[in-house]
Amino acid sequence: MSDIEFDQIGKLRIRREPARDSCFTVVRNDTEMAEHDGFSDLARREMVHRHMSNEITSIDIAAQCLVDFPDALWSLRMELARQCWDETRHVRILHRRLQEMGGRKGEFPISAFEWCVTSAIDNLPGRLATQNRTFEAGAMDVVAGLARNVREAGDEETAYVLEGILADEVQHVRFANRWIKKMVAEDPRTLMRVAQAIRFLAAVNAELQAKEGEESIAGKSFETPEQRVPAVNISDRKLAEFTDDEVAAILRQAGFRSILPEDSHA
Amino acid sequence: MSVADRANSVATFRFIEVRLMEIIARWTPTTPEMELKILFGRHIWDFAQHADALGKRVFELRQPEQHSRRPSEQYLALLDDVGAIRDTSERLAAMYDAVLPGLERRYREYIAASDEILDEPTVVILNRILTDLQRQRQEADRVRRECDLRRPMPQHIISSERSLQTVVA
Numbered sequence: 261m262s263d264i265e266f267d268q269i270g271k272l273r274i275r276r277e278p279a280r281d282s283c284f285t286v287v288r289n290d291t292e293m294a295e296h297d298g299f300s301d302l303a304r305r306e307m308v309h310r311h312m313s314n315e316i317t318s319i320d321i322a323a324q325c326l327v328d329f330p331d332a333l334w335s336l337r338m339e340l341a342r343q344c345w346d347e348t349r350h351v352r353i354l355h356r357r358l359q360e361m362g363g364r365k366g367e368f369p370i371s372a373f374e375w376c377v378t379s380a381i382d383n384l385p386g387r388l389a390t391q392n393r394t395f396e397a398g399a400m401d402v403v404a405g406l407a408r409n410v411r412e413a414g415d416e417e418t419a420y421v422l423e424g425i426l427a428d429e430v431q432h433v434r435f436a437n438r439w440i441k442k443m444v445a446e447d448p449r450t451l452m453r454v455a456q457a458i459r460f461l462a463a464v465n466a467e468l469q470a471k472e473g474e475e476s477i478a479g480k481s482f483e484t485p486e487q488r489v490p491a492v493n494i495s496d497r498k499l500a501e502f503t504d505d506e507v508a509a510i511l512r513q514a515g516f517r518s519i520l521p522e523d524s525h526a
Numbered sequence: 527m528s529v530a531d532r533a534n535s536v537a538t539f540r541f542i543e544v545r546l547m548e549i550i551a552r553w554t555p556t557t558p559e560m561e562l563k564i565l566f567g568r569h570i571w572d573f574a575q576h577a578d579a580l581g582k583r584v585f586e587l588r589q590p591e592q593h594s595r596r597p598s599e600q601y602l603a604l605l606d607d608v609g610a611i612r613d614t615s616e617r618l619a620a621m622y623d624a625v626l627p628g629l630e631r632r633y634r635e636y637i638a639a640s641d642e643i644l645d646e647p648t649v650v651i652l653n654r655i656l657t658d659l660q661r662q663r664q665e666a667d668r669v670r671r672e673c674d675l676r677r678p679m680p681q682h683i684i685s686s687e688r689s690l691q692t693v694v695a
Contacts, residue, residue: 263556278555316560319567323554326547326570334581334592341547341574344554348567351560365560375555 263327266380269467272460275379278320283366284313288376290470294368294478299413305363306478307406308418311425312354313370314399318347321378321391329384336384339435346428357421369477377464385443385450386457392436394461396429397500403429404493404519426496433500491517527640533587535636536648537595538694540580542605542629543655544594547573549609550621557614561669568665572658579651586647597693604686615670619680622666626659628687633659 265276277286287293295310296303322343325332332340355365378391403426411419443450470482482488492514497507511518527535550566550573557563581592596602608620633652642649670677 263552279558281558281560316563319563320555323551323567323570326551330548334578338574338578341571344551344567345571348564351564355560379555 264379267376269464272464272467273380274376274464276376277372278317278375280316280370280372281366283364285366285369287369287371288373289468290371290482291474291476292369293371293476295476295480296478297480299410299415301361304410304413304415304418305358305361306368307410308354308358308361309363309365309368310370311403311422312351312358312365313372314374315347315350315354315425317372317375318391318396319344319351320372320375321387322347324375324379325384325387332384336435336439339439343432343435346432350425350428353421353424357418360417373464373468377461381457381460383453383457385440386453386460388436388440389454389457390461392432393440394458396436397433397497397502398490400426400429400433400496400500401490401493401514401519404496405491408519430496430500433497433502437501486513486515489514491519493519495519527645529587532640532645532648533584533589534595535694536580536587537584537589537593538597539633539636539652540577540584540592541594541596542601542693543573543577543580545605545609546621546625547577549605552609553617556612557617559614559673561673562614562618565665565669569662572662576655576658579654583648583651596695598690598695600686600690601693604683604690607686608683615676616678616680618666618670618675619678620683622663623677624680624683624687626663628684630656630659632693 264278266273267276268274280286293310294306296306322340325340326337326344329337358364358367374391374395378387378395381387381390403422407419407422407426410422440450440454444454465485469485470476472482472484474482476482492507492511494507494511497510502510547570551570554563554566554570557566578592581594584593585591597605605625608617608625611617611620633656637649637652640649669675
């Protein structure tokens, strides 16, 4: 784990950002991002750019797991290798969409927060719990809502892209859920490593996420972190093999807001 | 080639494919260009699939499933040298202009030396891999053009690779 160094944030040790094209401005705090309220052309372009950047980060994270854990079981390494490929397709399609919208890479600030947290964790169950089971599962909630909202705003093409990506993310979350369960069954101490990883994520989040009332450089005003929890994508979380109890716990965090499947409106 | 000889070769090829996957995985976070990260991410999955297919074939040749065998120390040292390269253009040159063409040559030599009926399962796997390796080199060329990257000649790596008669230890 020596190729990229670590940084100290208070008492926390996070991984320094991975290499990025010089056209990108890399920031660490939500307030330094150019996130907009609403679904204007500019807001949607920034959203696509932000998701494209997050997918680049996901390639970095999955690739680094292959490097750092050469003794992981081959079938798990295959899942991570496949994830690398999936994330490259996500970057490509979001980049294509960004260009169709008149945007360009480097147009907005980006963050590699997920890398800084996940790649600082020294064990594979902890990384799967953080990146796949938390960040990517959270992305399932966010992306499902975004797809619906951009479609309502008349942007059918971006909705189509986001829904395609969402299907892949379900598998990334599902394989992590399966492997964590398997590893816990084989060694109950794995559960402690998973819990430590999630506590670490919460601590870094508390240091770096925007506080209530702060604004992004684009003027978006942030609510409390609790109010920012997205509506839960129950159907995809179940497909990704979260248990009913786990879904219920996530729903409580989200104030029982959930995304109903499109079919339920029919 | 005896069954044991074939198993040794296939297990060695598997080791190499896994190592290639690890080398470009290591390069991914430290390479700035988005287009290169995309290239590497795609090829990580290619190499993993190659290793997986070879690992299943090894099992059919009386070895444990997904068994790998270390190549010769000289070839391993060459791969270590390639993995340690920091410059993007030199990384691409070493991998796609030196290591992969060398590997293609070794796979062709294996196919030429094998019994095409008795060892057809291995031949089929290697032919599929050869198609992938050629595509990978074409993709690397395309990205080099897109990113306007220079193309240094990795002569020392090509020479080292060619000087090794076999990669099987």
